[in-house]
Amino acid sequence: MKFIRMIIIALVIVVVVFAINEYVIKGIIYPIKYNNIIEKVAKEYNIDKYLICAIIKVESNFNEKALSSSSAKGLMQIMDNTAVEVGNILHIDNFEIDMLYIPEINIQIGVKYFSMLYNKYEDNRLALIAYNAGQGNLDSWIKEEKVTDEQSYYNLPFKETTAYWQKIMREYKIYSMLY
Numbered sequence: 001m002k003f004i005r006m007i008i009i010a011l012v013i014v015v016v017v018f019a020i021n022e023y024v025i026k027g028i029i030y031p032i033k034y035n036n037i038i039e040k041v042a043k044e045y046n047i048d049k050y051l052i053c054a055i056i057k058v059e060s061n062f063n064e065k066a067l068s069s070s071s072a073k074g075l076m077q078i079m080d081n082t083a084v085e086v087g088n089i090l091h092i093d094n095f096e097i098d099m100l101y102i103p104e105i106n107i108q109i110g111v112k113y114f115s116m117l118y119n120k121y122e123d124n125r126l127a128l129i130a131y132n133a134g135q136g137n138l139d140s141w142i143k144e145e146k147v148t149d150e151q152s153y154y155n156l157p158f159k160e161t162t163a164y165w166q167k168i169m170r171e172y173k174i175y176s177m178l179y
Helices: 002-029 035-045 049-060 080-089 097-101 103-121 124-133 135-143 150-155 159-178
Strands: none
Touching (some): 035 049, 049 103, 080 097, 080 103, 097 103, 124 135
């Protein structure tokens, strides 16, 4: 009887530890906040929702009030000029820059912008490079043959951008595995 009781207690402990670990990993380390908004926009622009989650995690760690040192705002860290351009494309009524702190608007603009980059470059990594470094920089690097193939993505002129796209792709893999 003692042996069976010890096995049952051990199994309960394993289940509890697993449940706590899953809660910590999914709920705290790799959350999906704003899931309804992300799912809706992901479907609308045909972008994998876990890639969107990875971008948001890296950009703001799901902090809708995030403000970078370069004045990028909100969940997806959108620059003012990009927000105005994409806001006009989306016909957002009475758009103001402070609206970038509204999760639904920020995600809508950020994913629309990312989808525009993806449609232009036809590669998630190149779209991420442009999202971070700017289209002008990426276009120059392509023209100057600094970005020619996948291997060149690892040696970009901006080391921050090299680390950025790699981090997002790593987070994307983790989100895809967890969920």
